[in-house]
Amino acid sequence: MSDDENTAGEGADASADEIDAGPDHETRFGAIVTDSLGDVVLHADRETYLDTMTAAKDDGFDQLIDLTAVDFLAYAAPRDLPDGLDAERFEVVVQLINHERGDRVRVRVQVPADEPVVPSLFDLWPGSEALEREVFDMFGIEFDEHPDMSRILMPEDWVGYPLRKDYAVGSIPVQFKSASNVR
């Protein structure tokens, strides 16, 4: 693990303050490490998110597998965050893989509702382009320095962010042709 801390470089120093709050936490690439049902989860700070990701890439995480977000507005259970991390409304979740070692990590970043902006990972893994557009489309989280921050699945002129928890499912009346009784 000491190698990882060395490669983390700037990220480790910058987020050292956060880590002091919870003294027992192990860190990797400058992010707090926890375990979720056997998976390695890194809780990155939004300020040092890009440094954490750069360090991860330098460590051999050569592919970004997935990037998505969760809106915790209506979450009923306690949030499973390590001490010293403030829970925010949104969370961006990134899955990375290191093919050489067969190693996977999940990076989670807290994103506040009043400023939903996160740096884009395009320059590290250009495969994040469509996934970040999807998160922007569905949650309204913007990715700084993204080459094409636009909607991808919804129409361009759509208003609202469908996967947010305060966005109602909605319904449209369907009238069947053969139905004789109209309500």
Added chain:
Amino acid sequence: MTAERVLRRGDDSAVLRLSETAAAEIGNDPDTMADDERVLLNMGPSHPSTHGVLRLMLEMEGETVLRSKPVVGYLHTGMEKQAEQLSFLQGCTNVTRMDYASPLFSELAFSLTTEKLLGIEVPERAVWIRMLMCELNRMSSHLLFMATNGMDLGAVGMMIYGWREREEVLRFFEMVTGLRMNHNYIRPGGVAADLPDGWEAEVERILEITEPRLEEYDVLMTGQPIWRERLQGVGVLNTDEALALSATGPLLRSTGYAWDLRRDEPYLAYDQVDFDVLVGTYGDCYDRFAIRLNEIRESMKIVRQILEKMPSGDYRIQDKKVTPPPRVRIDQSMEALIHHFKIFTEGYKVPAGEAYCAVESPRGELGVYIVSDGTSTPYRMHVRGPSFINLQTMPHLMKDGLIADGVAIISSVDPIMGEVDR
């Protein structure tokens, strides 16, 4: 090898980063294009070779594609939002409709993730039934690819042959699950029903039929000069680019990179069967075709081993928390009736937490990420659709090629739009 090409942001990138509104304006007034020789061309969303409703915005110079952009979302029905309304038991009916050519893989990934959250382990027979069904599904999915790939490139006979063989597999699925597609067969806790009597003979029949027909495909396509001419050297991607663009499955393997979750991160019982991971050399359309064709053979090899090794026992977990009581018990016991009713109305509660599980679908890594807050519906369900992500390679594959080759490229990326748009 370098991935520099795919990292470009500006006008020299292969991706046409232009909004639909801006494109429509240019269409109305062609003089606004920087160069008079260039035209913006719209392809799809309703086009026979775009596999459903894929729309491509192409910047053309003569017959050469300069930049392009896949425009998606025409099939978007908010399935991830829908998943938040459905219980974990109902969830499979939803995800199975995403990748409709390989529905069992979505069900499997969803079930594995739910089981991980529940902390349950399914009986051995259920594991092997799942594996049997998935490998047959891989065969049917790749056979469909053979059919559409042939059709797109003018081998219309191939379309009929591919569908003919696929139908044999679908007939078996109907026998086991009751449906040809959208099975809702693999469920958290096991599978919906045990294999019916005589399933071995039926599977053997499929293998017997398919084997010589794959030889026919070789004659019809693999060794045929026109076919090779049409595919070799078209739509080339190198390993670094494929990794950078998050491409998985045959697209990544065609570049010579041996990565298959069945071998490298074995799930189910893939560590107990013997098969080869196929890789290409050049990363072109021909390699992708050849990999899929031979993956049918590898799947058949796995199916043969499953026929030999299929264990006996339960086909679903006997955990009352997730498994409804047997039908006969409902007539005999009040408690069984209540239990049945509870599971099918309220569903079972899944402990709070988050989990991600991935399987190797015919198109690449298919992952499901679920966040649960301790209720009986997922708080958030996200599907990592390989088609959606593999689609990003398309502009890079098409760059500086002919538009006729574009058709071969769309076909060889093999996107299923149901999964792209979700």
